[in-house]
Amino acid sequence: MKLAYWMYAGPAHIGTLRVASSFKNVHAIMHAPLGDDYFNVMRSMLGRERDFTPVTASIVDRHVLARGSQEKVVGNIVHRDKQERPDLIVLTPTCTSSILQEDLQNFVDRASAVSDSDVILADVNHYRVNELQAADRTLEQVVRHYLDKARRMENLNLSLTDKPSVNIIGIFTLGFHNQHDCRELKRLLQDLGIGINEVIPEGGFVEDLYQLPKAWFNLVPYRETGLMTAIYLEKEFGMPYISRTPMGVLDIANCIRQIQKHINTWAPCLLDEGVNYETYIDDQTRFVSQAAWFSRSIDCQNLTGKKAVVFGDATHAASITKILACEMGIRVSCAGTYCKHDEEWFKERVRNFCDEILVTDDHTEVGDVIARVEPSAIFGTQMERHIGKRLDIPCGVISSPVHIQNFPLGYRPFLGYEGTNQIADLVYNSFTLGMEDHLLEIFGGHDTKEVITKSLSTDMGLTWDYESQSELNKIPGFVRGRVKRNTEKFARQNGITRITAEVMYAAKEALNA
Amino acid sequence: MSIEISETLTFECETGNYHTFCPISCVAWLYQKIEDSFFLVVGTKTCGYFLQNALGVMIFAEPRYAMAELEEGDISAQLNDYQELKRLCVQVKEARNPSVIIWIGTCTTEIVKMDLEGMAPKLETDIGIPIVVARANGLDYAFTQGEDTVLAAMAHRCPDQELLLGKEQKIEDKLIKNEFFISSKSDTSNKIPLVLFGSLPSTVASQLGSELKRQSINVSGWLPAQRYTDLPVLGNGVYVCGVNPFLSRTATTLMRRRKCKLIGAPFPIGPDGTRAWIEKICLVFGVRAQGLEEREQQVWGNLKNYIDLVRNKSVFFMGDNLLEISLARFLIRCGMIVYEIGIPYMDKRYQAAELEFLRTTCKKMRVPMPRIVEKPDNYSQIQRIRELQPDLAITGMAHANPLEARGISTKWSVEFTFAQIHGFVNAKDILELVTRPLRRNNSLENSNWTDLVRTK
Numbered sequence: 024m025k026l027a028y029w030m031y032a033g034p035a036h037i038g039t040l041r042v043a044s045s046f047k048n049v050h051a052i053m054h055a056p057l058g059d060d061y062f063n064v065m066r067s068m069l070g071r072e073r074d075f076t077p078v079t080a081s082i083v084d085r086h087v088l089a090r091g092s093q094e095k096v097v098g099n100i101v102h103r104d105k106q107e108r109p110d111l112i113v114l115t116p117t118c119t120s121s122i123l124q125e126d127l128q129n130f131v132d133r134a135s136a137v138s139d140s141d142v143i144l145a146d147v148n149h150y151r152v153n154e155l156q157a158a159d160r161t162l163e164q165v166v167r168h169y170l171d172k173a174r175r176m177e178n179l180n181l182s183l184t185d186k187p188s189v190n191i192i193g194i195f196t197l198g199f200h201n202q203h204d205c206r207e208l209k210r211l212l213q214d215l216g217i218g219i220n221e222v223i224p225e226g227g228f229v230e231d232l233y234q235l236p237k238a239w240f241n242l243v244p245y246r247e248t249g250l251m252t253a254i255y256l257e258k259e260f261g262m263p264y265i266s267r268t269p270m271g272v273l274d275i276a277n278c279i280r281q282i283q284k285h286i287n288t289w290a291p292c293l294l295d296e297g298v299n300y301e302t303y304i305d306d307q308t309r310f311v312s313q314a315a316w317f318s319r320s321i322d323c324q325n326l327t328g329k330k331a332v333v334f335g336d337a338t339h340a341a342s343i344t345k346i347l348a349c350e351m352g353i354r355v356s357c358a359g360t361y362c363k364h365d366e367e368w369f370k371e372r373v374r375n376f377c378d379e380i381l382v383t384d385d386h387t388e389v390g391d392v393i394a395r396v397e398p399s400a401i402f403g404t405q406m407e408r409h410i411g412k413r414l415d416i417p418c419g420v421i422s423s424p425v426h427i428q429n430f431p432l433g434y435r436p437f438l439g440y441e442g443t444n445q446i447a448d449l450v451y452n453s454f455t456l457g458m459e460d461h462l463l464e465i466f467g468g469h470d471t472k473e474v475i476t477k478s479l480s481t482d483m484g485l486t487w488d489y490e491s492q493s494e495l496n497k498i499p500g501f502v503r504g505r506v507k508r509n510t511e512k513f514a515r516q517n518g519i520t521r522i523t524a525e526v527m528y529a530a531k532e533a534l535n536a
Numbered sequence: 537m538s539i540e541i542s543e544t545l546t547f548e549c550e551t552g553n554y555h556t557f558c559p560i561s562c563v564a565w566l567y568q569k570i571e572d573s574f575f576l577v578v579g580t581k582t583c584g585y586f587l588q589n590a591l592g593v594m595i596f597a598e599p600r601y602a603m604a605e606l607e608e609g610d611i612s613a614q615l616n617d618y619q620e621l622k623r624l625c626v627q628v629k630e631a632r633n634p635s636v637i638i639w640i641g642t643c644t645t646e647i648v649k650m651d652l653e654g655m656a657p658k659l660e661t662d663i664g665i666p667i668v669v670a671r672a673n674g675l676d677y678a679f680t681q682g683e684d685t686v687l688a689a690m691a692h693r694c695p696d697q698e699l700l701l702g703k704e705q706k707i708e709d710k711l712i713k714n715e716f717f718i719s720s721k722s723d724t725s726n727k728i729p730l731v732l733f734g735s736l737p738s739t740v741a742s743q744l745g746s747e748l749k750r751q752s753i754n755v756s757g758w759l760p761a762q763r764y765t766d767l768p769v770l771g772n773g774v775y776v777c778g779v780n781p782f783l784s785r786t787a788t789t790l791m792r793r794r795k796c797k798l799i800g801a802p803f804p805i806g807p808d809g810t811r812a813w814i815e816k817i818c819l820v821f822g823v824r825a826q827g828l829e830e831r832e833q834q835v836w837g838n839l840k841n842y843i844d845l846v847r848n849k850s851v852f853f854m855g856d857n858l859l860e861i862s863l864a865r866f867l868i869r870c871g872m873i874v875y876e877i878g879i880p881y882m883d884k885r886y887q888a889a890e891l892e893f894l895r896t897t898c899k900k901m902r903v904p905m906p907r908i909v910e911k912p913d914n915y916s917q918i919q920r921i922r923e924l925q926p927d928l929a930i931t932g933m934a935h936a937n938p939l940e941a942r943g944i945s946t947k948w949s950v951e952f953t954f955a956q957i958h959g960f961v962n963a964k965d966i967l968e969l970v971t972r973p974l975r976r977n978n979s980l981e982n983s984n985w986t987d988l989v990r991t992k
Binding site: 027029030034036037059063067068072073075079083085099118119122150151 | 915
């Protein structure tokens with residue numbers, strides 16, 4: 024047992040449901056007790072979906088415990104088949120059903136014998152994988168199911184498209200800015216003269232999956248979801264894939280060069296000549312994206328060496344760390360992720376761009392690091408935003424888990440060249456504006472609020488005299504806490520109990536030395 | 537228009553495939569109500585995920601609840617449940633030092649048959665903090681019934697009148713301590729103790745207390761009280777009365793196990809309900825109710841603007857929180873037409889007075905009796921909503937946006953659980969909620985885009 028207040032990644036069935044409900048005309052049936060269909064609320068509220076979420080529960084209640092749920096599950100599948108005529112029904116186990124150890128596969132077999140829809144059982148273990156891993160696995164399972172089916176029916180389409188084309192794998196419902204990213208990726212690929220073969224799972228039809236192998240290559244923008252599918256397609260059909268996330272000007276260029284490489288393996292024989300994207304990259308980087316210019320502008324100069332902490336899923340945390348360190352000159356004191364299953368990759372990616380690496384799914388540990396480091400800004404999830412609020416440190420949200428405000432109506436991609444602009448705005452606006460910062464320091468701040476004692480400060484046994492109090496009040500709010508703590512630390516180290524203005528100055532001097 | 541008025545209410549029962557909150561959500565309001573408590577939900581990641589998403593920002597405010605998250609070793613009994621729970625409870629004790637720890641049993645603890653009730657007394661003596669066990673799981677209960685299981689468990693912990701007998705003074709102290717308004721003993725007409733049950737925000741509780749006080753009836757205690765250490769004295773001869781329609785287990789426990797006398801009354805929701813509730817209590821205590829009719833009329837008068845908005849509008853309750861009967865009864869009295877009352881579970885005995893009140897209200901307002909659908913099937917309900925096109929559907933959040941996109945105005949039912957809706961004072965709040973979508977419609981009158989779904 025574990026005492027837990029909060030978690031970064033949800034339970035496995037959420038991942039399965041996110042993938043299933045992203046496809047069109049796919050219905051998921053959860054084998055779950057009453058109240059476990061909270062996913063519908065999230066999709067309807069956070070995603071502001073207009074359509075009914077195609078997820079229903081086959082309720083596990085006392086009767087089911089006594090008699091088994093075979094009749095009920097099969098009945099529900101058959102009903103759903105008649106009512107909605109979905110292409111596919113995904114029976115989704117939950118933590119409850121995995122303890123019951125009923126033979127769900129058997130129910131699926133029986134139901135598929137009598138229903139027109141395809142029926143599969145999501146193959147996820149609740150106690151071993153989390154939401155993201157389950158999503159990855161379910162997507163692969165669905166793709167595999169339909170490619171196997173196509174192979175059996177002998178309508179697998181293995182000929183490449185005439186023009187270069189790509190599958191975008193892993194855009195799905197409730198994903199962090201996924202819709203905007205998808206639009207931006209399509210624009211980027213269109214610029215490169217690459218057709219979109221299929222986008223899965225969001226908005227895709229399972230009946231079209233047999234066409235996946237027609238694409239020249241696969242693009243997996245987020246490593247959490249889609250990698251398994253891409254690896255499967257590579258193994259089975261020799262399709263190459265790119266998993267470099269096109270976030271930030273450096274990695275976009277990286278990603279485009281990889282695309283170029285893959286296209287040029289076929290281009291000489293299928294097109295007449297190879298492609299060269301270097302001028303495109305150069306033009307976009309220098310003139311379309313404002314990010315490269317921004318990092319040279321004097322605004323960004325003021326951010327040089329400022330401290331930041333980054334935390335989020337592996338994809339976003341790694342990319343943002345690189346952007347901050349390599350594109351903006353910000354010092355990343357700590358970069359972290361809650362994707363413990365991807366620890367190796369994450370460490371490898373951020374090793375050279377930060378002072379410290381943190382891999383944990385315990386939010387209190389993250390909070391402690393932030394309190395210790397005292398960065399000027401945090402880039403994290405909603406949880407870090409709240410930690411920031413408590414410590415009076417601004418936070419930009421860069422990754423799930425998220426709230427409704429992270430499902431903006433306006434166009435806010437994180438990927439592609441427009442994404443670089445959005446990220447630059449987010450980073451810049453999170454730090455206290457440069458000139459304001461200077462003025463505050465020169466004039467001793469414009470707020471004369473009483474010193475707020477922070478819970479993190481341990482000022483036991485220390486008294487501040489009137490003079491030092493008012494001196495402290497002159498220090499701008501956002502650094503006041505740090506000065507206070509440093510002074511107190513200094514006082515304790517030197518056995519001083521009464522803090523005067525002199526002690527403050529001495530502390531400052533000792534620190535600068 | 538001639539309306540055929542049937543004399544009796546009809547009850548139906550569907551498949552039970554409906555959306556509602558898991559009953560563990562009761563920790564959200566109970567931990568705030570019982571200030572010195574700590575709620576430990578013994579369950580899986582699924583439970584935790586629900587709580588953290590459903591309770592939103594509360595999570596960040598260092599709440600006094602946590603998950604005891606079961607891992608694979610717990611499920612396969614490789615770990616000793618007792619030792620594990622002890623370890624966590626000691627941690628909780630050190631960090632928060634609560635006066636009581638409430639274990640919320642979940643579906644998982646039911647299925648693996650974890651003996652929480654058996655372990656609690658032993659651990660209680662081991663660590664020196666009372667441990668109350670409530671099985672608020674989704675196998676057996678819906679949403680607000682979670683509170684019912686907690687209060688039923690807590691009823692066993694209330695001090696016993698018998699044990700205090702002979703220490704008369706002590707009881708008196710206790711009675712006076714729990715009163716909301718300090719009063720001299722002389723103006724308390726009832727010597728018989730009255731305990732109200734149901735968790736309400738303290739302001740609402742004191743409002744109801746003072747309404748009774750006006751009738752010279754003293755409330756001697758509440759289950760739950762603001763603090764666990766202030767639980768009311770129970771026993772033979774104590775009268776109890778519920779303030780919420782979902783407390784049938786608590787009522788049963790109070791009657792059967794604590795030998796209390798239950799006052800069966802409609803619930804104090806809406807001015808009509810509040811008046812009927814007070815009158816019933818007065819009747820039991822042999823007090824002649826005074827000034828209630830004027831008070832009710834005055835409240836109706838204040839609600840006139842809202843009532844003009846809702847009159848003759850139709851409403852459909854999909855059902856998820858058991859407040860439905862009382863709310864429907866109030867809305868019918870406001871002049872609305874109720875097509876259907878969906879409800880997760882219908883205790884016809886505990887709600888008898890409320891059901892009878894609904895029937896008479898329908899007759900009085902000359903509207904057809906609504907159909908009451910227990911364990912509804914959301915899929916069929918949506919078909920019925922499409923046919924009936926009600927002016928308002930009161931529904932869970934899973935269906936609200938999709939219905940709005942199809943031109944059906946909705947109100948989220950969850951808000952009725954968290955808003956203050958009891959007593960004369962708060963009748964306005966109910967109508968504030970009910971009319972919000974209608975007022976929104978009025979203010980968007982000039983925009984004709986009400987149907988926002990692409991037809992295939």
